[in-house]
Amino acid sequence: MDNIDLIVDYIKSGEKEKGNNFLGLEFEHLILQKDGRAVCYFDDGGARDILNFLVDKKGFNPIFEGDNILGAQKEDYAISIEPGGQLELSLAKKDNLPEIEKEILDFYKIVVPEVESYGNSLYALSFQPVSDIYEYKILPKERYHAMFDYFGNHGSMSRYMMKATASVQCSIDYMNEADYSSKYGMATRLSNVLYALFDNAAFRNNRPLDMKAFRAYIWENTDAQRTGVLKKAFRPDFGYTDYAQAIMDVTAIFAYKKGHLERFDGTIGEALKFDSSQKSIEQLLSMMFLDVRTKKIMEIRMIDAIPYPYNLGSIALIKNIFYNENNLYRMWNLFGDMTYKEHVRSREDMYKNGARTKIMGKTIARWGEEILSGLDIAEEDKKYVESIVPIFTGDTLRDRMLSSYHNDRILANAIEISKVKIN
Numbered sequence: 001m002d003n004i005d006l007i008v009d010y011i012k013s014g015e016k017e018k019g020n021n022f023l024g025l026e027f028e029h030l031i032l033q034k035d036g037r038a039v040c041y042f043d044d045g046g047a048r049d050i051l052n053f054l055v056d057k058k059g060f061n062p063i064f065e066g067d068n069i070l071g072a073q074k075e076d077y078a079i080s081i082e083p084g085g086q087l088e089l090s091l092a093k094k095d096n097l098p099e100i101e102k103e104i105l106d107f108y109k110i111v112v113p114e115v116e117s118y119g120n121s122l123y124a125l126s127f128q129p130v131s132d133i134y135e136y137k138i139l140p141k142e143r144y145h146a147m148f149d150y151f152g153n154h155g156s157m158s159r160y161m162m163k164a165t166a167s168v169q170c171s172i173d174y175m176n177e178a179d180y181s182s183k184y185g186m187a188t189r190l191s192n193v194l195y196a197l198f199d200n201a202a203f204r205n206n207r208p209l210d211m212k213a214f215r216a217y218i219w220e221n222t223d224a225q226r227t228g229v230l231k232k233a234f235r236p237d238f239g240y241t242d243y244a245q246a247i248m249d250v251t252a253i254f255a256y257k258k259g260h261l262e263r264f265d266g267t268i269g270e271a272l273k274f275d276s277s278q279k280s281i282e283q284l285l286s287m288m289f290l291d292v293r294t295k296k297i298m299e300i301r302m303i304d305a306i307p308y309p310y311n312l313g314s315i316a317l318i319k320n321i322f323y324n325e326n327n328l329y330r331m332w333n334l335f336g337d338m339t340y341k342e343h344v345r346s347r348e349d350m351y352k353n354g355a356r357t358k359i360m361g362k363t364i365a366r367w368g369e370e371i372l373s374g375l376d377i378a379e380e381d382k383k384y385v386e387s388i389v390p391i392f393t394g395d396t397l398r399d400r401m402l403s404s405y406h407n408d409r410i411l412a413n414a415i416e417i418s419k420v421k422i423n
Contacts, residue, residue, distance in 0.1 A: 007244035014296030024171030038131035045118025084163030126304035129203035166305035212354035313388035355394035365394030
């Protein structure tokens with residue numbers, strides 16, 4: 001079996017039965033001081049202190065690398081840390097938005113008071129608003145230090161991706177290759193729409209950002225061989241083999257050798273020669289950072305970190321587009337004619353015009369309205385989707401923050417909208 005077949009078989013093994021509507025969820029957050037400065041892993045009230053609190057006071061099980069606590073788990077919760085000290089909440093796969101809402105709110109009730117006891121706050125912002133990444137230390141994890149070294153020579157914004165960004169990631173399942181092709185192709189076509197409308201980056205280095213959809217720009221300038229979208233995904237016959245072929249010549253960065261993960265300068269295809277186990281394949285696929293990434297699931301990665309209830313609204317949107325055959329068919333009627341060339345052109349325009357960017361003759365804001373008006377939303381999900389209606393008419397969180405800032409020139413007040421609060 002050659003390397004491409006190994007990847008194809010791995011992706012195929014992720015197929016689920018019809019009616020499986022589970023969602024995998026990751027919510028990343030920034031811990032910030034009152035003035036918006038970053039709180040890193042090592043700082044008082046940083047991720048290290050929060051993890052120790054969860055273990056010592058709330059019964060979570062610790063995850064260590066050497067002497068450093070780098071994660072915590074309990075029942076359906078998994079807490080991990082990104083390289084800049086971003087706190088990530090992962091939930092066990094669920095298909096029910098009310099259950100997801102309860103779990104994330106219960107978690108906030110545990111974590112937010114502890115974060116605030118240090119004089120800090122938890123934010124669902126997609127980019128560090130004040131501190132530059134070289135002003136605070138990277139997480140003490142060998143894998144992240146190796147990535148930081150590699151990215152020093154690959155991509156002008158790659159280190160900012162690692163240490164300063166945060167997102168909402170939602171993974172969905174596929175039934176077979178045809179279903180995979182339909183979902184992957186549509187998620188790819190929606191890339192710029194999701195980036196522009198869920199834009200939640202308004203500041204950099206304590207100043208307003210002129211660029212829109214800044215997190216998209218950061219990813220686009222992070223090692224181009226492993227980011228962005230796949231050109232072949234705009235073809236109607238895109239499938240497992242196309243994805244596998246696209247990643248074979250990408251630098252692996254790491255490879256398992258004799259059971260140990262080591263730095264590796266060769267390609268993913270070459271790394272498979274050392275170890276083709278499930279663990280190795282999973283690791284290698286995780287080093288692809290495409291807008292739509294495939295493992296045994298399909299990850300949709302274009303949504304900025306956004307606060308409650310918008311985060312749940314974004315998840316409800318994904319669920320109702322991709323797990324409703326009629327809705328997915330309607331989306332193909334809207335976006336099926338979109339080409340790779342149009343995607344590239346609108347991506348460049350998006351950084352200047354955001355929701356006013358035109359795709360196939362209509363602004364992204366107008367497309368947002370058409371998307372929502374054409375969907376048959378499950379009854380239990382309607383209240384969540386309703387929360388993002390203003391966003392999907394072009395009233396982005398980014399623009400709201402900048403409007404606040406221009407009123408009083410106080411950044412802390414502007415980012416208040418993205419602070420995680422408990423009632």
